[in-house]
Amino acid sequence: MPVRARPLSPHVGIYRWQIGNTLSILHRFTGIFLALGFVALCYWLVALAGDSPAYATAARLFASPVGWLALLAWTFAFFYHLLNGIRHLFWDAGYGFERDARRTSAWLAVAGAFLLTLGVWGLLWHFGRL
Amino acid sequence: MSLRSPLGRARGLGSAKAGTAHWWGQRVSAIALIPLCLWFVFSLLLLPNLEYDTARAWLHWPVSGFLAILLVAVVAHHSYLGTSVIVEDYVHDEGYKLLGLLSLKFLHVLVAGAAIFAILRIAFGN
Numbered sequence: 001m002p003v004r005a006r007p008l009s010p011h012v013g014i015y016r017w018q019i020g021n022t023l024s025i026l027h028r029f030t031g032i033f034l035a036l037g038f039v040a041l042c043y044w045l046v047a048l049a050g051d052s053p054a055y056a057t058a059a060r061l062f063a064s065p066v067g068w069l070a071l072l073a074w075t076f077a078f079f080y081h082l083l084n085g086i087r088h089l090f091w092d093a094g095y096g097f098e099r100d101a102r103r104t105s106a107w108l109a110v111a112g113a114f115l116l117t118l119g120v121w122g123l124l125w126h127f128g129r130l
Numbered sequence: 131m132s133l134r135s136p137l138g139r140a141r142g143l144g145s146a147k148a149g150t151a152h153w154w155g156q157r158v159s160a161i162a163l164i165p166l167c168l169w170f171v172f173s174l175l176l177l178p179n180l181e182y183d184t185a186r187a188w189l190h191w192p193v194s195g196f197l198a199i200l201l202v203a204v205v206a207h208h209s210y211l212g213t214s215v216i217v218e219d220y221v222h223d224e225g226y227k228l229l230g231l232l233s234l235k236f237l238h239v240l241v242a243g244a245a246i247f248a249i250l251r252i253a254f255g256n
Contacts, residue, residue, distance in 0.1 A: 035209045042245035048185055049248035055182045085160050123175055
């Protein structure tokens with residue numbers, strides 16, 4: 001029996017770059033980055049359970065320029081992954097598949113993530129915590 | 131050459147029938163994490179500061195200690211499910227894939243276990 005070549009899915013390279021696939025990739029990247037954030041959070045908890053010098057070391061690390069930058073990035077990654085995750089949950093329930101709904105929710109997730117990140121850091125600044 | 135038809139060969143070679151549990155677990159943990167993560171972020175924001183004594187007093191309170199343990203456990207589960215899909219997607223060598231999945235599992239249990247133990251120490255310490 002002759003084995004016919006099976007049709008292959010078109011390679012990624014032929015697709016036009018657009019908001020949908022960008023956000024899909026960003027969801028994965030933020031997920032990986034948040035997994036690293038989880039390790040940092042656990043380190044913070046372990047340091048907090050230790051003595052006060054151990055906690056001071058952790059606090060100094062988080063308050064360093066790299067620490068601040070990482071915390072800022074984790075805030076954005078968290079809110080983006082949260083909002084885009086909710087978008088995914090709506091799709092799983094069968095809603096929001098139409099082109100306009102898809103694009104609107106995409107931009108809402110991005111704008112929401114920026115606004116919430118700005119809001120959290122704005123509150124920190126407002127309360128003199130920075 | 132085999133005398134079996136393509137359909138006959140494909141039968142029984144389908145999925146491992148474990149995909150649904152993985153997919154469902156990812157969604158259930160995602161839903162659970164919406165309130166848990168928001169609680170965590172806004173609790174930290176509402177604390178007057180993150181000094182040693184303030185943060186410990188916060189986790190010493192039973193409700194926060196309990197929710198923090200749930201948060202760590204559910205994040206670890208969600209994170210393991212998510213990162214293991216990435217390994218399965220991109221690591222095609224069976225040996226490395228197994229090594230990757232095992233390392234991810236061990237790391238997640240290790241990190242989450244240490245964090246939960248830390249929360250318990252604060253919760254039941256003085």
